[in-house]
Amino acid sequence: MTLKPDFAKYPNGLVPTIVVDDQTNQVLMMAYVNEESYARSLASKQTWFWSRSRQELWHKGATSGNTQDIVAVQIDCDEDTLLFRVNPAGPACHTGHTSCFYRSIELD
Amino acid sequence: MTLKPDFAKYPNGLVPTIVVDDQTNQVLMMAYVNEESYARSLASKQTWFWSRSRQELWHKGATSGNTQDIVAVQIDCDEDTLLFRVNPAGPACHTGHTSCFYRSIELD
Numbered sequence: 719m720t721l722k723p724d725f726a727k728y729p730n731g732l733v734p735t736i737v738v739d740d741q742t743n744q745v746l747m748m749a750y751v752n753e754e755s756y757a758r759s760l761a762s763k764q765t766w767f768w769s770r771s772r773q774e775l776w777h778k779g780a781t782s783g784n785t786q787d788i789v790a791v792q793i794d795c796d797e798d799t800l801l802f803r804v805n806p807a808g809p810a811c812h813t814g815h816t817s818c819f820y821r822s823i824e825l826d
Numbered sequence: 827m828t829l830k831p832d833f834a835k836y837p838n839g840l841v842p843t844i845v846v847d848d849q850t851n852q853v854l855m856m857a858y859v860n861e862e863s864y865a866r867s868l869a870s871k872q873t874w875f876w877s878r879s880r881q882e883l884w885h886k887g888a889t890s891g892n893t894q895d896i897v898a899v900q901i902d903c904d905e906d907t908l909l910f911r912v913n914p915a916g917p918a919c920h921t922g923h924t925s926c927f928y929r930s931i932e933l934d
Contacts, residue, residue: 721929721931721932722931734842734856736844736853736856738853742851743850743851743852744851745844745846745853745909747902748842748844748902748907760931760933760934763933788933790930790933791930791931791933792927792928792929792930792931793927793929793930793931794855794856794926794927795919795920795921795923795926795928796926799856799926799927801853801927811903812903813903815903818902818903818904818907819900819901819902819907819909820900820903821829821900821901822898822899822900822901823829823830823868823899823900823901824829825868825871825896825898825899826868
């Protein structure tokens with residue numbers, strides 16, 4: 719059987735997907751794939767997600783130019799989370815930061 | 827206002843949280859925090875999650891000994907995903923692998 723994410727595990731069929739820079743190992747963002755965007759990601763070797771705010775398929779970088787070429791796809795032990803290793807054409811974050819995780823929460 | 831995750835964004839109040847090894851940058855796992863496990867994580871500086879399968883608070887490593895000491899907490903641009911940078915006492919995965927993402931999906 720082909721290894722693939724368990725979309726049925728989520729009521730909305732959206733599988734959380736971590737995006738990591740393949741060169742630096744930095745976590746760039748987290749987004750969601752449904753079956754269609756997952757299939758498009760594998761076929762095109764660029765990241766496609768499901769935009770929850772816009773409720774539509776989202777080819778990352780289609781507007782900004784900051785596409786992400788997929789180098790590898792990894793899946794976790796219980797097959798409900800994905801990890802895309804990518805070479806990004808530009809910043810992942812709409813704020814212009816390399817990573818969406820550009821802020822730290824202060825610890826005591 | 828203190829920077830904190832937007833728990834209200836999710837119907838079940840569970841915020842996806844990526845766990846990264848602070849030394850190697852490797853993504854170890856992804857799990858969910860609710861307000862209570864988030865508060866316990868910050869207070870104890872060890873990772874606490876909400877176990878969806880057991881429907882209970884989950885102190886990572888309480889049974890296995892593989893606790894994760896929190897070095898830093900990061901939050902993404904729209905404040906609906908967290909990232910814990912940790913020093914792990916042992917493997918993150920219940921299979922014994924360092925990371926839960928130990929399998930790759932074959933690309934054409």
